[in-house]
Amino acid sequence: MEKALKTNRRDFLKIAATAGGGLLIGFNWSSCDSPKMKVVSEKEIMDSALNFNSYLSISPTDHVVIYSPNPELGQNIKTSFPMIVAEELDVDWSKVRVKQAFLDTEKYDRQVTGGSGAMPHSWERLRKAGATARQMLVQAAANRLGVSVSDLRTENGQVIHGSKKLTYGELANEAALVPVPEEVSLKNIKDFKIIGTPIKNVDNRAMFTGKPLYGLDFYREGMVQAMIQRPPFGMKLKSVDAEAAKAVKGVKDVVTFKNNVAVIGETTWPLMKAKKLLKIQYEPIDGKLESTEFHNQVFDEMLASGKADVKRKDGDVNAAFRSAARVIKSEYQCPFLSHSPMEPMNFFAHVKPDGVELIGPTQTPDRARKAAAEICGVSPDKVTVEMTRLGGGFGRRLRADFVEEAVELSKMLQAPVKLTWSREDDLTGGAYRPAVKYRFEAALDNENNLIGYKLRGVGINAGNCTRENNFPSGSVDNLLIESLEYKSPITTNAWRAPITNFLAFAEQSFLDEVAEAAGKDPVALRLELLDRAKKNPVGEIHYDIDRMRTVVETAAEKSGWGTKPGVSQGFSVYFSHRSYVAQVAEARMVDGKPKLDKIYAVTDCGIVVNPTGADQQVRGGMVDGMGHAMFTNMTFTDGIADQKNFDTYRLIKMNEIPEIETHFIDNGIDPTGLGEPALPPTGGAIANAIYKASGKRVRNQPFMEQEEMKNVRLGDPA
Amino acid sequence: MANYKLQINGRNYEVDVEEDTPLLWVLRDTLGLVGTKYSCGVAQCGACTVHVNDEAVRSCVLPVSSVQNDAITTIEGLSENGDHPVQQAWEEVDVAQCGYCQAGQIMTAAALLKKNSNPSEEEIVAGMNANICRCGTYHRIKEAVKLASAKTK
Numbered sequence: 052m053e054k055a056l057k058t059n060r061r062d063f064l065k066i067a068a069t070a071g072g073g074l075l076i077g078f079n080w081s082s083c084d085s086p087k088m089k090v091v092s093e094k095e096i097m098d099s100a101l102n103f104n105s106y107l108s109i110s111p112t113d114h115v116v117i118y119s120p121n122p123e124l125g126q127n128i129k130t131s132f133p134m135i136v137a138e139e140l141d142v143d144w145s146k147v148r149v150k151q152a153f154l155d156t157e158k159y160d161r162q163v164t165g166g167s168g169a170m171p172h173s174w175e176r177l178r179k180a181g182a183t184a185r186q187m188l189v190q191a192a193a194n195r196l197g198v199s200v201s202d203l204r205t206e207n208g209q210v211i212h213g214s215k216k217l218t219y220g221e222l223a224n225e226a227a228l229v230p231v232p233e234e235v236s237l238k239n240i241k242d243f244k245i246i247g248t249p250i251k252n253v254d255n256r257a258m259f260t261g262k263p264l265y266g267l268d269f270y271r272e273g274m275v276q277a278m279i280q281r282p283p284f285g286m287k288l289k290s291v292d293a294e295a296a297k298a299v300k301g302v303k304d305v306v307t308f309k310n311n312v313a314v315i316g317e318t319t320w321p322l323m324k325a326k327k328l329l330k331i332q333y334e335p336i337d338g339k340l341e342s343t344e345f346h347n348q349v350f351d352e353m354l355a356s357g358k359a360d361v362k363r364k365d366g367d368v369n370a371a372f373r374s375a376a377r378v379i380k381s382e383y384q385c386p387f388l389s390h391s392p393m394e395p396m397n398f399f400a401h402v403k404p405d406g407v408e409l410i411g412p413t414q415t416p417d418r419a420r421k422a423a424a425e426i427c428g429v430s431p432d433k434v435t436v437e438m439t440r441l442g443g444g445f446g447r448r449l450r451a452d453f454v455e456e457a458v459e460l461s462k463m464l465q466a467p468v469k470l471t472w473s474r475e476d477d478l479t480g481g482a483y484r485p486a487v488k489y490r491f492e493a494a495l496d497n498e499n500n501l502i503g504y505k506l507r508g509v510g511i512n513a514g515n516c517t518r519e520n521n522f523p524s525g526s527v528d529n530l531l532i533e534s535l536e537y538k539s540p541i542t543t544n545a546w547r548a549p550i551t552n553f554l555a556f557a558e559q560s561f562l563d564e565v566a567e568a569a570g571k572d573p574v575a576l577r578l579e580l581l582d583r584a585k586k587n588p589v590g591e592i593h594y595d596i597d598r599m600r601t602v603v604e605t606a607a608e609k610s611g612w613g614t615k616p617g618v619s620q621g622f623s624v625y626f627s628h629r630s631y632v633a634q635v636a637e638a639r640m641v642d643g644k645p646k647l648d649k650i651y652a653v654t655d656c657g658i659v660v661n662p663t664g665a666d667q668q669v670r671g672g673m674v675d676g677m678g679h680a681m682f683t684n685m686t687f688t689d690g691i692a693d694q695k696n697f698d699t700y701r702l703i704k705m706n707e708i709p710e711i712e713t714h715f716i717d718n719g720i721d722p723t724g725l726g727e728p729a730l731p732p733t734g735g736a737i738a739n740a741i742y743k744a745s746g747k748r749v750r751n752q753p754f755m756e757q758e759e760m761k762n763v764r765l766g767d768p769a
Numbered sequence: 770m771a772n773y774k775l776q777i778n779g780r781n782y783e784v785d786v787e788e789d790t791p792l793l794w795v796l797r798d799t800l801g802l803v804g805t806k807y808s809c810g811v812a813q814c815g816a817c818t819v820h821v822n823d824e825a826v827r828s829c830v831l832p833v834s835s836v837q838n839d840a841i842t843t844i845e846g847l848s849e850n851g852d853h854p855v856q857q858a859w860e861e862v863d864v865a866q867c868g869y870c871q872a873g874q875i876m877t878a879a880a881l882l883k884k885n886s887n888p889s890e891e892e893i894v895a896g897m898n899a900n901i902c903r904c905g906t907y908h909r910i911k912e913a914v915k916l917a918s919a920k921t922k
Contacts, residue, residue: 124867125866125867125904126866127866251860251863252863252865252868254865254868255859255863255865256851258868258872259844259859259860259865259871259875260844260845260847260851260856261802261803261843261845261872263803264868265806265869267806267807268803270801270803300770300787317798318794318798318799319794319797319807320786320787320789320791320798321787323810324789391903392869392903393808393814393816393867393870393901393902393904394806394869395807395808440867442806442808442868443866443867443903443904444867445903471807474808474809474810474811663863667863667906670905670906670908670909671904671905671906672905674904674905675903675905678905696809696810697809697811697813697814697901698811698813702901703905704899704901705894705897705898705900705907705910706898708905708907708908711908
């Protein structure tokens with residue numbers, strides 16, 4: 052035991068009061084509390100579990116029920132959070148049962164999946180939740196045995212005094228009555244037994260046997276189903292002829308609300324058919340409909356002469372560029388992207404006279420609740436939100452638009468409604484990754500020192516499309532970072548690693564160009580800049596120089612940087628969402644074309660809570676980053692996305708992935724998130740390796756649609 | 770509406786649906802077998818993969834009227850206790866992230882191994898390539914198919 056920490060009264064005292072209520076549950080376990088003799092059913096465990104705090108209950112059967120408050124969309128939080136609680140509780144993992152907690156703003160803070168923020172936010176409170184309960188169990192044992200707590204230790208769900216062992220189950224009843232301690236001791240990280248071990252996904256069995264887990268699987272007797280035809284961006288509803296749609300067998304009604312036309316029925320298929328038979332006329336809201344060519348013009352005009360928001364200005368950039376021996380200038384552009392999680396948007400809403408019931412996949416249950424409360428004119432405490440497992444999210448389910456639609460329909464129809472989006476609805480329905488274009492300029496002096504750096508970015512509904520306090524800021528004396536935004540009716544939203552998912556590629560590719568112009572090795576250039584930032588930091592920076600240096604050096608070492616004849620290596624490093632990831636991509640020329648063989652990734656996310664989950668997140672982020680950098684395009688014609696399903700919206704497939712080797716820095720620092728940080732560096736590492744192999748520099752995404760890459764195929768299995 | 774007799778997971782069902790209804794929606798909406806997933810609806814992603822007479826097929830484009838008299842297997846019926854070698858391998862390799870596509874991946878892999886119990890790396894990639902995983906679990910899918918193949922021997 053190492054740290055003694057004050058418990059947070061809001062977290063525990065208030066909740067301890069509800070634990071008293073738990074004791075009112077009648078139970079009689081003396082006759083059947085013998086796991087060796089009989090298999091304890093999950094229902095018995097749940098029904099008998101005594102609540103200790105927001106995060107855990109202990110059953111007299113010796114099982115521990117751990118509640119995971121954050122929405123699970125594949126980031127594996129439903130496994131890694133309970134691991135942390137179980138660690139400090141000191142319990143055998145096989146005795147742990149995990150339950151998805153529903154929205155409860157009294158018990159939990161930040162029930163959000165986004166920004167890779169759950170782990171850093173909750174690390175300490177999860178540890179304290181486990182440690183507090185452990186201390187209460189020890190106190191109960193001390194009371195029962197008449198010994199001092201200092202004579203007791205815990206192990207695998209038991210409190211031990213000499214040869215005497217009391218199980219947590221035996222003590223649960225008394226322990227729940229022990230006053231919540233004012234101070235708790237946390238384990239020394241060297242004593243971790245669960246954290247740092249590969250614990251498999253707690254939903255594996257349910258997922259692999261087809262149990263209902265996801266929002267789209269939810270069914271309730273008496274509910275109606277709905278699908279919606281939404282207007283193109285920039286248009287509004289003029290008229291609807293629903294006669295043919297209503298004639299489809301199984302369609303009960305067609306209704307309109309807020310420029311939407313909804314088809315209602317009892318099953319999905321008739322609605323899919325009917326939606327195609329709707330004859331809808333739209334009219335432009337202000338006469339202007341946007342297409343991709345128009346956006347390209349906007350980018351060029353605003354890069355040339357738009358009024359920028361100056362995000363950061365260090366030194367005298369104009370003087371530096373005037374005095375430069377050489378100036379390097381490049382532009383990088385990316386398209387809109389859909390999040391396209393495999394499970395399309397859907398939600399269940401039941402607006403009742405006394406409140407609203409919401410069930411479904413959301414990354415922000417509290418936002419869903421507030422939206423429903425506002426639509427129905429009730430206070431948020433009248434709205435309940437149950438989170439199902441999410442079939443992916445990638446940021447799309449941070450919005451509540453699909454929840455609002457289900458609520459509107461339930462209110463209008465006075466019935467429980469399950470709303471389903473089709474894949475076409477998902478790809479054309481908006482909230483995309485913003486399209487962005489950047490212009491980078493670098494000034495080198497006579498000795499090839501980087502003396503000036505300029506970044507000017509234009510984003511379509513992107514907000515600030517730069518990260519002004521990120522590397523290389525801090526390492527360049529004269530630096531200017533400007534952001535411009537064009538407001539479009541095409542809706543955008545955070546998309547996995549918002550902004551950095553493209554900015555990192557552009558910046559890390561440009562640094563490669565600078566290194567080449569300066570005649571420097573790309574790794575050496577980055578280390579030189581980090582040294583400069585360390586010795587003579589310029590302005591505010593948001594990254595830790597030593598941690599970034601460590602991943603850079605480790606990636607170079609693990610990949611054998613610069614030591615492999617015939618292999619073209621591309622380097623990239625990025626800090627985002629408080630984690631550091633360096634990557635080296637390797638390409639070879641095969642039959643005159645670059646072929647991507649392997650990518651190494653070195654990650655510093657502090658303590659790795661669950662190695663199997665961490666490896667998954669890094670790999671998944673990289674495959675995501677690679678697929679969208681290389682293959683996926685989304686264009687618009689008159690306010691409608693041209694790619695409407697996976698036949699034209701091109702996602703990466705199995706035959707296109709290179710080998711991936713992951714490494715983690717073991718530094719004992721409190722853990723940070725991993726849902727996003729491995730994605731941003733991937734595009735740059737790949738583009739730099741392709742350049743090294745082929746001499747072709749791709750600056751626009753998707754790579755494979757650029758002129759330079761025509762007739763090139765990457766990633767075919769050897 | 771018409772009556773269709775279906776044999777699914779060794780049980781007989783009779784459903785009253787329109788003849789063009791894809792098997793996917795009969796499974797999900799009519800029979801409550803929701804393990805088979807909807808994702809694209811146009812046979813481009815493989816999330817809806819089921820077996821018809823041991824062949825992996827895309828149930829989202831398969832009209833119910835075309836599968837009478839056929840033996841249909843869904844993820845729920847792949848094994849009685851969830852212990853098909855492919856399901857075991859998926860658990861051991863810890864394949865899933867969001868998990869939504871995995872029922873389709875498992876059904877595709879099971880059909881692949883039924884035809885070829887010892888596929889090469891290239892055969893695995895060719896057999897699995899039409900199944901999209903948006904989370905990017907492809908490395909582990911490959912590894913799990915290899916493990917399942919070893920278990921099948």
